[in-house]
Amino acid sequence: MEYLTINSDMFALFILPILIFLARVLDVSLGTIRIIFVTRGKKILATMLGFFEIMVWTLAIGQIMQNLTNITYYLAYAGGFAMGNYVGIYIEEKLAIGTLAVRIITMKDASELVYYLKSKNFGVTSFDAQGTTGHVKLIFTIIKRKHLAEVVEIIKRFNPRAFYSVEDIKAVSEGAFHEVKSSYDMNFLNSIRYKKK
Numbered sequence: 001m002e003y004l005t006i007n008s009d010m011f012a013l014f015i016l017p018i019l020i021f022l023a024r025v026l027d028v029s030l031g032t033i034r035i036i037f038v039t040r041g042k043k044i045l046a047t048m049l050g051f052f053e054i055m056v057w058t059l060a061i062g063q064i065m066q067n068l069t070n071i072t073y074y075l076a077y078a079g080g081f082a083m084g085n086y087v088g089i090y091i092e093e094k095l096a097i098g099t100l101a102v103r104i105i106t107m108k109d110a111s112e113l114v115y116y117l118k119s120k121n122f123g124v125t126s127f128d129a130q131g132t133t134g135h136v137k138l139i140f141t142i143i144k145r146k147h148l149a150e151v152v153e154i155i156k157r158f159n160p161r162a163f164y165s166v167e168d169i170k171a172v173s174e175g176a177f178h179e180v181k182s183s184y185d186m187n188f189l190n191s192i193r194y195k196k197k
Helices: 002-039 043-066 071-095 111-119 145-158 183-196
Strands: 099-106 125-131 134-144 163-169
Touching: 002 043, 002 071, 043 071, 099 145, 111 134, 111 145, 134 145, 145 163
Parallel strands: none
Antiparallel strands: 099 134, 099 163, 125 134
């Protein structure tokens, strides 16, 4: 009997708070990713994540309700919530889901930047404009989120002082998206072009 009491005390003091913490990390991470899926219009994925999120939350809150006088459970619950936000954002960054619009404004000649972006198969629209300091070049490209770091690195390489902004896009109907094409595909396309001439 004494052994069982020690085990149940250890479970209540250490193991259960850890389980509450982990459950809260999981449910908040799922919630963060679910919200991202909702904003991206992914209904089925958001629905499935919502189901598992609320199941885990119910288990965690149930343990709190059974032990309202134990401060350790409250701390585990709050700590799990905080860590769950961090983990959810980290997972979303790694998944890199979605489409972005990148707008670049530069006073410097942007022909090399535009040419290089096009050579890397990014769809680019550019035109001349007038800014507060004079003539500027506006460059627009729609990219997959996973290519953002690459595009920013290209911008900084060609014009470190260029102003750029990034915005989430919910839907895109048509456009040229960055794809790595094999040399076979490029040779085939070039042969078709020459035959047409």
